[in-house]
Amino acid sequence: MRIGIVGGGMAGLVTAWLIDGTHEAVVFEARERIGGNARSVSVHLGGEPVWFDLGTQEISEEEYPLNSRLMRFHGFRKRDLVEVPGSRTVLREDGEDPLLVGPHGPNAGWTRSEVLGEHWERLAAFLRHAWRWDEEELDWEIPLVDMMDSLEVPEGEPRDLLCALPAALFGCDLREAGRLSARAATAPFLGGDDRERAPATENLRGGLESLAWALATDLRLAEIRPGTGIIGVRARGSGYELVDTAGEVTEVDAVVLAVPPPVAAGIVAALDDSSELRRTLGAFPYREVSYALHRDPSYMPEKLEHWSTNNVTIGQGWSESTTWYGAVHGMDVFKSQVTRRTVRPRRVLARETFEQLIPTPEVFRAQARLSEFQGCGGxxxxxxxxxGIDSQETTVESASRVARMLAPRSPRVTALLDTEEEPADVR
Structure with a gap:
């Protein structure tokens, strides 16, 4: 079959790679550059190129097994990963002293002074409750504010503190954070109540975008068309016609929409009986989040001893994060959210803006409804x-599910999903 894949981000590329050799795929990417939210930039510092991720960056060999296996298929090994301790500082935009400075771990590499007072204790206790929600499989549709009410978290600064972390992560304001799914809002921070060391994730030394390019390079039959967006899909016989931004029409037997739901809703508008599908796709809210990679410590605590890998600033109704790469690369480079801040960084190396999914309870209801449309009519x-929740692992999982439906006998699908052995060369 000929498969039209709309979107050259990670989901589209993984789908194309898995079915490659079994079906012919055509990947359409509206931008001139593939990779989607995997956006890496190289900066020459100290005479050497160093890669930084402006978009998706956190992975975990242990917690993301499918992504780890996919990376090993493409030659990435443990030496290509760098461990990133998830230490955390929370401060107010107009405050001199941080509200909390969590543990980093042994041998941090610089003198740190932890601030583990009442704010830390409140956050740690809340995360222990969140761990139980996860163990007991709390309904994903219960909002965070309901759980704070049940635990009698006081209004004001205590609630601001608990909402600040998910608000910064998902790019929403503090009030919106209270309306997030409680499990989705807290899942990324589980394990963050350890007083001895922060939980760690990993970054890919060459940037996560290098995985996207490895996937694209390894395609044999598939064609990638960068700079070619799809504006509509029309039914034609047993297949479809894809209409691109240049007015060209491509005939395919099936379509994979690997683009954000608002974009997908516009593409399927011309299909008969698509109103319910479009309503479902319209139930996924997104927010625009802007990032800057910079050299000046604009948003860091005044004292180096209070610096962490992750630094969250609480403003008037909002919170935004700054990632300090000193603990990883040994140099003062920072990645900051700059959507709501009033002061801009001065020594900017790169900028990027992304659309971020806001995981409200309605999103999980919409996911259930969308599953009913999966595969219908090709x-x-x-x-x-x-x-699930937005991560590199769920992205790979989603592409794998679609690939299995399209090409259940594909050697790559079998090798990635059905074996526990070390990856062999299936290229």
Missing amino acids: LYFAGHYTA
Whole structure:
């Protein structure tokens, strides 16, 4: 079959790679550059190129087994990963002293002074409750504010503190954070109550975008068309016609929409009986989040001893994060959210803006409804929004589910999903 894949981000590329050799795929990417939210930039510092991720960056060999296996298929090894301690500082925009400075771990590499007072104790206790929610499989549709009410968290600064972390992570304001799914809002921070050391994730030394390029390079039959967006899909016989931004029409047997739901909703508008599908796709809210990579410590605590890998600033109704790469690369480079801040960084190296999914309870209801449309009439959906919470692992999982439906006998699908052995060369 000929498969049209709309979107050259990670979900689209993984789908194309998995079915490559079994079906012919055509990947359409509206931008001139593939990779989607995997956006890496190289900066020459000290005479050497160093890679930084402006978009998706956190992975975990242990917690993301499918992504780890995919990376090993493409030659990435443990030496290509760098461990990133998830230490955390929370401060107010107009305050001199941080509200809390959590543990980093042994041998941090610089003198740190932890601030583990009442704010730390409140956050740690809340995360212990969140761990139980996860163990007991709390309904994903229960909002965070309901759980704070049940635990009698006081209004004001205590609630601001608990909402600040998910608000910064998902790019929403503090009030919106209270309306997030409680499990989705807290899942990324589980394990953050340890007084001895912060939980760690990993970054890919060459940037996560290098995985996207490895996938694209390894395609044999598939064609990638960068700078070619799809504006509509029309039914034609047993297949579809894809209409691109240049007015060209491509005939395919099936379509994989690996683009954000608002974009997908516009593409399927011309299909008969698509109103319910469009309503479902319209139930996924997104917010625009801007990032800057910079050299000046604009948003860091005044004292180096209070610096952490992750630094969250609480403003008037909002919170935004700054990632300090000193603990990883040994140099003062920072990645900051700059959507709401009033002061801009001065020594900017790169900027990027992304659309971030806001995981409200309605999102999880919409995921269940969307699953009913999956594969109907040869129309498929792949991406971080289709199941679970937004991560590199759920993106790979979604693409794998679609690939199995399209090409259950593909050697790559079998090798990635059905074996526990070390990856062999299936290229």
